[in-house]
Amino acid sequence: MLPTGISQLSSSLQDECPRALILPWNIADEVMSQNKDLAKNGSTFVIAVPELKLT
Numbered sequence: 517m518l519p520t521g522i523s524q525l526s527s528s529l530q531d532e533c534p535r536a537l538i539l540p541w542n543i544a545d546e547v548m549s550q551n552k553d554l555a556k557n558g559s560t561f562v563i564a565v566p567e568l569k570l571t
Contacts, residue, residue, distance in 0.1 A: 533559050541565040 536559055538544045544563045548571065563569045
């Protein structure tokens with residue numbers, strides 16, 4: 517568990533994640549860069565702020 521109290525997905529769940537919601541929109545590029553393996557497995561990143569964007 518992270519210090520924030522939020523659990524991370526296990527690696528097996530990350531492989532099956534169809535969409536990943538990124539709430540801190542101002543660092544979305546960094547988050548997507550750090551999670552390229554999700555995109556390679558077909559996941560879509562969802563950024564909701566300041567406007568809805570699917571990548």
